[in-house]
Amino acid sequence: MAAVAQLQRQFIEYTTSLHNEGYLDDQFTQLQKLQDESNPDFVVEVVSLYFEDSEKLLNNLATALQQKIVDYKQVDSHVHQFKGSSSSIGAQRVATVCVHFRNFCEEKNLEGCVRCLQQLKQEYILVRSKLEALFRLEQQIVQAGGQIPMME
Amino acid sequence: MGMFSRRWRSPEFDDDDVHVLAVDDSLVDRKVIERLLKITSCKVTAVDSGWRALQYLGLDQQQEDDDTSPPHFVNVDLIITDYCMPGMTGYELLKKIKGSATFREVPVVIMSSENVLARIDRCLEEGAEDFIVKPVKLSDVKRLKDYMFGTTTTHLHTSPPNHNNNINKEDKATLNKRKLQEMSDASPSTSTSSSSPTLSPSPSPS
Secondary structure: OHHHHHHHHHHHHHHHHHHHOOOEOHHHHHHHHOOEOOEOOHHHHHHHHHHHHHHHHHHHHHHHHHOOOOOHHHHHHHHHHHHHHHHHHOEHHHHHHHHHHHHHHHHOOHHHHHHHHHHHHHHHHHHHHHHHHHHHHHHHHHHOOOOOOOOO | OHHHOOOOOOOOOOOOOEEEEEEOOOHHHHHHHHHHHHHOOEEEEEEOOHHHHHHHHOOOOOOOOOOOOOOOOOOOOEEEEEOOOOOOOHHHHHHHHHOOOOOOOOOEEEEEOOOOHHHHHHHHHOOOOEEEEOOOOHHHHHHHHHHHHOOOHHHHHHOOOOOOOOOOHHHHOOOOHHHHOOOOOOOHHHOHHHOOOOOOOOOOOO
């Protein structure tokens, strides 16, 4: 069916662009490979957990940086966690900001940390909206009776 | 990877599924490792801390070497744990397991997002079987399972545990059909977890 083919093409183009622009890396493709008929929602499930986790971490970070005396170890610990989960799902740009953030933590540079937190929020919001768009596209394909193309 | 691995094989090993205890404080990572292990036909018990792992193994009381303690029927073939965890690190968990009469023979694999040579050495010296750099990929888990448990029955009693670096090609023949289609993806040369660790220039917090 032409409609399905068009949706599938869109999916491939969108996924490719997300990789080219660095939003997603190979680890995301790895996760997609773990999805099959017995676990058709695996990626959405993992990514949903990531969204929940991320939002908690962002709140914790905001709170930690607002303290009169900032506990940089604590801040670093949150960022380390965020970096880990971002790497695990392939959210490359988020993970990269985390690396810079950790450097500022080590230097106890409050301004740098606050800036990074802003960047982190932005990158997180971006990747979240892109992933949500990707999942919507997948849903459309499935509803139209098609199969989600396997990306290499 | 070869320099870190040693073949381990339980003499009682049969064709029942391999049971893996996975330890990671990250919910996202637990979900991923669980799926990776299940897809390679392992049974998985996933816990969120070192303490829970010890609880599961019955090692949380100080009686692991006490003959009068009640017998446990926990059968674990492999323990895979994250290194950086609040409370008890994977390294501390490793020490406790290796210090236990019941579980010291169970292979323990450490996972870490940080590729720090000193950390890797420390873990191996303490008896870790292998060290995987996160994020964990399917090829990492397959490789692990293959060299630890992927033997044909002809290997069980005839060949001694070998310490060579190469994945035994004959082990691949025991892979079931579902895994075969992914063989082309599992290329040892691209698996970063198996490459020689680079010296980390800056000290990283544990």
